[in-house]
Amino acid sequence: MAVLLDENTRLLVQGIGTEGTNHMRRSIAYGTKVVAAIHPRRGGEEQDGVPIFTTVDEAVRKTGANASVIFVPAPFAADAILEAAAAGLPLIVCITEGIPVLDMVKVKAALRGSSTVLIGPNCPGVITPRARARAGIMPVDVFMPGRVGVVSRSGTLVYEVVAQLTKLGIGQSTCIGVGGDPVIGTRQAEAVRMLNEDPETDAIVLVGEIGGSAEQEAAAYIREHVKKPVVAFIAGATAPEGRRMGHAGAIISGDDARAENKKAALRAAGAYVADSPAEIGLTMKRALEERGLL
């Protein structure tokens, strides 16, 4: 089955400017079924052999698309997400960076109670290597089919972790970049839940960073529900305090925002915590060996 993306994924692409087109090509070359592209003024044309529609609604009705990846520029991205959700798509992956936070507040309010899963925004997307299904911008060469799931706030750290795993011969089931913005569609704890319930996933890498309290939420979930080995890394342990967050922002999460407290929460939940970003792969290797999974 894998999570979010598999061989049954029929992807549509919203926003086919330079980046959207570029990454649509890369997904097609990787083997992903891209069935439609959306452009408000180019309906009826084709791009790289993919039919273009003016609306997501029409694309879904005519092609049976069941997932969307969004590259629409930030000022129009919230509208694009809501259009995809209104068309009934079960999965929306929004790559766009720089969406105003109140736009995302509105989007989240609108999605409350709907069955649509939103990943992102400001994320690298989702990839399931076994199914060669890619909705996003990841460099495909570093990925290898396997049984370790990856969840990360940061995009480039997904690549870093995956490159380390692949080099050690450890393949990946599904990798999910949840996104770096304060308001995102799917938070880390929810992504961990998906991988925990996935029969194709044996172990999970969780990459967090300083700020907010999402890692503590994930730790609470792991403690209660996850028997699979979890390897965690928190970026920003050495960042000077107070540079990233405003004053009132800091008091919401208080001490939760700090790397040491995130690490402690994850350790207490039974996770293997890597202190160096260069050792995430090795830590997973040891964890898998310890559990007899490698």
Add this chain to the structure above:
Amino acid sequence: MKIHEYQAKELFARYGVPVPRGRVAATPAEARAIAQELGGKAVIKAQIHAGGRGKGRIVAPEEAPAMYRSLLSDPAAHEGQVRGPRVGGVRLVDSPEEAEREAANILGKVLVSIQTGPEGKPVRRVLVEEQSSVVREYYFSIIVDGATASPLILASSEGGQEIEVVARRNPDAIVRLPVNPAAGYQPYIGRVLAARLGFADPDLSAQLAKLAEGLYRCAVDNDASLVEVNPLVVTADGRLLALDAKFNLDDNALFRRQDLAALRDREQEDPLEVRAQELGIANYIKLEGNIGCIVNGAGLAMATMDVIKLAGGEPANFLDIGTVNDAQRVVNAIRVILEDPSVKAILINIFGGMARVDIIAQGVIEAFRQMEIRVPIVMRLVGTNLAEGEALLREAGISVIRAAELGEAAEKVVEAARAAAAS
């Protein structure tokens, strides 16, 4: 993006939020005239983009670093005073003449507080306001909360001090009320706030509700990432008043808030950070070490700093170059880093996804063409279009130290910086 207190107060006032009478002055003569209008007695407040003004110190620019160190080592010894020996950025005056004198003592100087950093912040304007006789102080703010994906009202009956301190010492003293974004502000919020803050007087409770609604509308209408009133006060004559005001604009919304974007005061920002922005590097933060970092992605940029520290080095900056698809941005990033005199070595760590490695390589080659680069550069390139990037670097034959792995890259740059610092 931050704006000044006087600008935030003007904005708040448009939403019916009561603020003290007063105006901003750029010269001592203007300060005198405003104090005259206010009846003589006034408070003079230095306008800078940092807190802790009252407990800070007004100094000449060259005295700022030493004063900053001394404030950090013993903040209690440097309590600013609004009356008596006047050292801080907030001063009470009793006459227009005194207003003129104190404005002259503040304007053109630098205000150093524990929040300003070692250079302090230049004071170009003072806010001249009526004095208020304060009976009680509260705290009020609105931020966007990621966990609930909604605007969140924070309030406390322990106002007038740093809210982080209250949060740590007595977290129960902070009221947290998320506002359902679909429904927007509802009258019950004002009633709950008044009750939880212990307002007994129904008239004051009504004023609080009006203020909360005004600030909520101000925040959502203007894409605020923070609105804050600290202290929010009750005066002797029974009025609720925003004695201080802070408004931060969500940087992602700058494109649709041109009116507020025009209020940007670059003089209040770090000069190297401003320079980086002018060169299209939005995400640069100056730090204390000597290893310049150019990385794509905020997470990898932080992880790169972590691994440098673990290898025994100190990063000179945080720089997320973002999704680079033009070589000039790479040239500019290298330029910004080289403008920092403390940089002894540079680590370029790129894991191409959306960013393309060949473009990064082109940029580095171009930088070598345009500039004399005297510091060693360690490059670790992985990801999209790596082969093309490698080919370009081979052809150009520039002198860089290559690394394949993250740990290896950190060790090499720390060593290079050490060698450069020693020579």
